[in-house]
């Protein structure tokens with residue numbers, strides 16, 4: 072059992088003396104601070120708020136992925152779990168024990184750093200053996216564990232090289248190897264694949280999935296890449312500006328994004344948003360008008376809207392590009408760019424001055440290709456429409 | 469065959485070279501201009517005087533000058549190497565140098581490591597400034613301070629030791645053969661440690677902090693981090709400084725010793741430079757001095773290259 076529980080965790084980085092000096096300079100110049108606050112929600116009186124109201128229950132052996140744009144507080148959260156960063160307020164439990172004030176080495180966790188942080192003066196073997204050596208594990212046992220881990224990661228032949236003489240992918244494996252020899256309760260990874268090229272990244276992603284089956288333990292994985300998040304995570308935590316936006320399985324966050332941000336962040340190409348859609352209510356039936364076309368919503372959505380007591384009016388409608396289809400009698404659009412991707416066609420369309428992207432399987436088109444600057448029509452299935460409140464940006468469904 | 473193949477090639481290269489050169493000068497010209505003063509300095513003070521080494525092979529008479537003095541071949545060297553005093557001074561020099569390196573090499577590392585652990589910035593800066601200071605004080609001044617501190621008649625050190633009951637009668641520090649080398653090394657460390665630690669401090673700040681974070685997660689404590697991470701990572705800096713210090717092994721610090729020594733300690737404290745200075749200038753034996761000087765230079769070059777070679781062979785770390 073090694074679950075991790077975070078209770079209302081908050082992290083505030085106090086202003087450094089440089090920050091303070093910059094502030095003073097600005098004050099002298101007469102710049103108003105209020106406008107500064109608007110620009111960055113995370114800067115408050117006390118300092119830079121990197122993470123707040125972070126509560127999450129991670130089950131034993133669960134694979135959790137923290138995902139979000141740059142600067143949203145993913146690394147900070149991970150480093151607080153590791154103990155490298157002090158927790159400003161809130162409680163952190165590992166395996167049921169409060170560890171806020173426990174030193175990193177006593178938390179029984181291992182971490183893979185984005186830059187790998189392999190000790191440059193030690194061989195691969197010594198890099199992997201270091202933590203065991205610090206624990207005074209007998210030499211024979213260290214040797215056994217290091218070789219086992221090297222076997223799993225397929226790096227046995229590099230054991231006597233120094234990190235400098237390894238490729239990015241090999242270094243990555245060593246970094247993982249250094250973590251697994253310790254057999255930690257929790258495995259932390261901060262953007263471990265971001266330094267690799269696209270091909271190697273795909274390959275390593277598959278290896279991490281395999282690795283997980285082999286060393287069944289709790290994983291907390293940070294990435295800004297949503298494909299990684301979707302493919303690796305049992306559950307995904309989507310963050311923005313230090314706040315959790317949504318927690319859910321990959322299907323949940325894809326099919327039922329909690330708000331506009333999540334909807335836009337998960338899925339490529341990005342979801343299309345129709346900002347001047349209108350929700351109408353005809354007796355008991357809701358329908359939504361998008362670009363002049365009216366779509367009657369399916370029964371499950373009707374029920375949810377009714378249960379939430381949603382009033383008709385302006386809404387933001389969202390539809391994923393893959394959920395748009397070509398229809399001659401649909402909404403009229405002009406193709407700006409038609410990108411042939413092989414099995415599918417990406418159409419960047421201009422609809423009354425706003426951009427809409429559609430992804431159409433080429434198999435459906437037969438021989439009739441759609442080329443740039445062509446006039447076409449498109450439509451969508453009402454059950455795949457997402458609706459968001461234009462004020463709160465929260466999902467209405 | 470080779471020539472025929474090469475000929476058109478060189479032409480093409482020459483053309484490209486010309487273009488490249490013009491471009492190069494345009495781009496970096498300003499830097500070359502800035503280098504000129506340094507070059508002039510080097511030529512005037514380092515390269516031109518080298519011509520003087522011809523004295524080592526002449527029976528040099530100032531009135532006759534370089535061109536009219538008699539050539540004597542290696543006679544001056546025969547003089548030097550048959551001089552018993554020279555060998556005893558050479559021994560002194562090497563002993564003092566090795567002692568100095570033994571203590572001045574690790575001292576700045578320790579100081580830098582200690583300073584690196586200081587969290588309070590103001591305190592750190594103050595300490596740094598205070599320990600750099602001695603470097604800018606001339607040896608003559610340092611020695612007179614030391615002399616009054618260690619004075620036999622009412623010097624503070626002697627008074628203190630007497631009052632503490634550690635000694636019964638004042639020690640003649642400056643005239644003690646036993647203590648002279650210790651004093652040399654101690655004052656040298658005091659004077660240079662702060663300055664030398666600058667290089668290590670900058671080497672320390674260049675260490676990627678994630679190594680320490682990784683080590684912390686790996687379970688390393690403060691001293692283990694120092695031993696397993698910090699020291700190995702500043703070893704290249706240490707090796708370079710050590711290799712460079714080989715170059716001055718036959719020098720041992722003329723200023724300091726000239727100012728500090730006296731007839732009582734000549735036997736343990738006289739080094740090649742002070743000896744040659746006395747023989748060369750006092751007895752006007754310029755050729756002898758030049759011969760020793762050249763000998764020192766050759767030995768230094770050999771030592772630096774040797775140390776460099778050894779470092780490369782054993783530690784894979786070298787200066788060139």
Ligand SMILES: Nc1ncnc2c1ncn2[C@@H]1O[C@H](COP(=O)(O)OP(=O)(O)OP(=O)(O)O)[C@@H](O)[C@H]1O
Pocket residue numbers: 084085113119120121139140141142143144145146147148295
């Ligand atoms: N040491 C620090 N001092 C002050 N502010 C910091 C510090 N470290 C991070 N921050 C701030 O905290 C916020 C979150 O940073 P964090 O490194 O957690 O982002 P991230 O989500 O990991 O981003 P990325 O994807 O770019 O790595 C940022 O606004 C950042 O500027």
Ligand SMILES: [Mg+2]
Pocket residue numbers: 145146147261
């Ligand atoms: Mg980060």
